[in-house]
Amino acid sequence: MIVLQSMELSNEAALGIVATERERKRKRNDMVMLEEEVPVALDTSEVIAEFDARTKDAERVQKETLKKILQENGGTEYLKKWGLNGRTDPESFKACVPIVTHDDLDPYIQRIADGDDEDSPILTGKPITTISLSSGTTKGKPKFVPFNDELMETTMQIYKTSYSFRNREFPIGNGKCLQFIYGSKQFKTKGGLAAGTATTNVYRNPLFKKTMKAMQTPCCSPDEVIFGSDFHQSLYCHLLCGLIFREEVQVISSTFAHGIVHAFRTFELVWEELCADIREGVLSSRISFPSIRSAVSRLLKPNPELADVIYSKCQGLSNWYGLIPELFPNTRYIYGIMTGSMEPYLKKLRHYAGELPLLSADYGSSEGWIGANVNPKLPPELVTYAVLPDIGYFEFMPLKHDYLEEAKPVGLTEVKVGEEYEVVVTSFAGLYRYRLGDVVKVKGFYNSTPELQFICRRNLLLSINIDKNTEKDLQLSVEAAGKILAGEKLEVVDFTSSVDTSNDLAHYVIYWEINGETSHDEVLQECCNCLDKSFNDAGYMSSRKVNTIGALELRILKKGTFHKILDHYVQMGAAVSQFKTPRCVPHSNSRVLEILCNNVVKSYFSTAY
Numbered sequence: 001m002i003v004l005q006s007m008e009l010s011n012e013a014a015l016g017i018v019a020t021e022r023e024r025k026r027k028r029n030d031m032v033m034l035e036e037e038v039p040v041a042l043d044t045s046e047v048i049a050e051f052d053a054r055t056k057d058a059e060r061v062q063k064e065t066l067k068k069i070l071q072e073n074g075g076t077e078y079l080k081k082w083g084l085n086g087r088t089d090p091e092s093f094k095a096c097v098p099i100v101t102h103d104d105l106d107p108y109i110q111r112i113a114d115g116d117d118e119d120s121p122i123l124t125g126k127p128i129t130t131i132s133l134s135s136g137t138t139k140g141k142p143k144f145v146p147f148n149d150e151l152m153e154t155t156m157q158i159y160k161t162s163y164s165f166r167n168r169e170f171p172i173g174n175g176k177c178l179q180f181i182y183g184s185k186q187f188k189t190k191g192g193l194a195a196g197t198a199t200t201n202v203y204r205n206p207l208f209k210k211t212m213k214a215m216q217t218p219c220c221s222p223d224e225v226i227f228g229s230d231f232h233q234s235l236y237c238h239l240l241c242g243l244i245f246r247e248e249v250q251v252i253s254s255t256f257a258h259g260i261v262h263a264f265r266t267f268e269l270v271w272e273e274l275c276a277d278i279r280e281g282v283l284s285s286r287i288s289f290p291s292i293r294s295a296v297s298r299l300l301k302p303n304p305e306l307a308d309v310i311y312s313k314c315q316g317l318s319n320w321y322g323l324i325p326e327l328f329p330n331t332r333y334i335y336g337i338m339t340g341s342m343e344p345y346l347k348k349l350r351h352y353a354g355e356l357p358l359l360s361a362d363y364g365s366s367e368g369w370i371g372a373n374v375n376p377k378l379p380p381e382l383v384t385y386a387v388l389p390d391i392g393y394f395e396f397m398p399l400k401h402d403y404l405e406e407a408k409p410v411g412l413t414e415v416k417v418g419e420e421y422e423v424v425v426t427s428f429a430g431l432y433r434y435r436l437g438d439v440v441k442v443k444g445f446y447n448s449t450p451e452l453q454f455i456c457r458r459n460l461l462l463s464i465n466i467d468k469n470t471e472k473d474l475q476l477s478v479e480a481a482g483k484i485l486a487g488e489k490l491e492v493v494d495f496t497s498s499v500d501t502s503n504d505l506a507h508y509v510i511y512w513e514i515n516g517e518t519s520h521d522e523v524l525q526e527c528c529n530c531l532d533k534s535f536n537d538a539g540y541m542s543s544r545k546v547n548t549i550g551a552l553e554l555r556i557l558k559k560g561t562f563h564k565i566l567d568h569y570v571q572m573g574a575a576v577s578q579f580k581t582p583r584c585v586p587h588s589n590s591r592v593l594e595i596l597c598n599n600v601v602k603s604y605f606s607t608a609y
């Protein structure tokens with residue numbers, strides 16, 4: 001207990017964070033809770049029974065949830081402004097409070113960050129003490145969103161829910177989880193609030209560790225590795241700690257699948273050094289941060305037998321196929337978000353995973369959680385997320401095919417199977433009728449709560465005139481062209497896009513980093529034509545035919561370009577845990593465009609039209 005307490009304080013001291021009275025009080029409460037509640041294994045059947053009861057009565061639970069949110073927060077400046085006057089029913093709520101985007105709420109959130117809600121509440125009845133930074137990988141600029149204890153609790157609730165379903169199908173015993181997770185830098189806002197990415201806020205909270213223990217999957221790595229300020233060093237040490245505990249590892253995970261693929265791509269480069277460290281019991285000189293060095297050195301003992309085993313396993317693999325089960329023989333499954341913009345990494349993940357099952361994690365955002373994967377046996381491409389009706393109040397804005405037309409939002413239990421919607425969230429953390437910007441499709445119902453398939457972000461990625469292409473359209477085009485490349489035993493490591501308007505005739509530019517030789521001109525020309533032909537929305541095709549959009553350009557990048565982009569975001573304060581490669585780079589994101597343009601090795605123009 002004392003260890004935990006001093007660790008908490010030293011983390012904060014290291015960050016130069018001075019706790020306010022309110023924070024101190026909360027911390028004391030957390031400590032009391034930790035002292036009293038020794039983590040016991042989660043009663044998964046009870047969690048499932050609770051989930052079943054709530055989802056059977058989703059409509060009523062939604063009404064109650066909204067009532068609770070409005071009762072707690074009715075006295076805020078924001079809700080008073082819309083004249084709710086204490087009413088808590090859905091009809092009054094929808095009639096009074098408008099649907100908003102982040103831009104509409106930003107001024108309120110900024111004031112909270114500046115400390116203006118100390119005396120009179122702005123968005124939430126209880127003061128907000130922490131701010132989350134969304135990954136901001138699309139716009140190149142993180143957004144501020146409020147984070148509070150309720151959000152922490154709902155995060156743990158969703159973790160426990162999906163774990164309970166997962167454990168029914170893939171039971172694990174006491175063991176460890178090799179978690180590729182990273183805290184990002186935290187800073188203080190003008191008003192003295194701690195600000196960091198949502199995942200960092202979660203990992204720093206004592207409830208996180210307690211829940212991980214209750215779920216029998218504590219992390220292999222010490223906190224110093226998770227919160228180390230250089231993610232390259234943290235990643236190396238995560239791998240090393242995983243290898244030290246290789247027999248105990250039961251789950252390999254990361255928030256997003258990209259984090260796991262990135263880790264094992266790195267393993268391919270550093271495995272011999274890792275073996276040498278284990279053999280000698282001395283940590284590589286690349287680990288220079290004293291806190292990480294001393295924490296990991298404590299775990300590292302000379303172990304030539306282990307080094308030999310790992311060395312010979314790596315040498316015996318063909319092109320690293322099945323690397324994960326070879327290194328971690330007791331792994332039951334791989335876990336992380338695998339849908340949406342993570343789908344392009346599945347092929348590589350399957351390659352590393354061999355026969356191991358890939359289980360997609362839940363659906364949520366810095367703004368709050370939405371649904372849990374309660375069908376863990378489904379392959380990631382078919383995964384749906386069952387909405388938890390008690391973690392927020394949800395509305396769904398019906399969308400037409402091009403996502404430009406929208407209709408009046410409907411309630412959680414009013415959605416129709418097969419239809420697509422934008423998610424609108426009302427949360428316990430001060431967001432009211434907030435458009436999340438995600439498009440989901442209703443695939444069915446779990447009791448009376450919908451099961452959502454994640455489709456894409458709603459904003460159009462590529463559009464020059466009448467053409468409209470989303471993240472999903474780009475992904476499908478890249479998949480189609482990637483098949484041609486696969487014929488040459490090459491693969492797309494990562495990709496993004498932009499619109500080039502430097503000439504009168506604007507055109508799409510697709511950037512590819514590929515593994516292997518870039519000398520296959522004919523094949524890459526064919527891929528370029530295929531990309532162009534695969535954007536098959538009527539607007540694009542007709543514009544191409546009459547030449548009002550120029551020939552699509554495929555630019556091949558130097559190896560490691562996407563690592564440079566990741567590094568750039570991390571330097572700006574983004575968390576590796578939440579990183580999503582931006583699938584389209586707007587002109588405003590000049591630094592990323594510069595990285596891309598400076599690393600082009602070849603370029604091809606489509607001759608498909």
Ligand code: AMP
Nearest residue numbers: 134135339340362363364365366454578
């Ligand atoms: P962040 O900026 O890190 O809060 O990212 C939140 C966004 O990540 C969501 O709005 C989604 O677009 C995406 N996301 C989160 N969970 C999933 C999921 N399970 N499948 C696909 N995309 C997801």
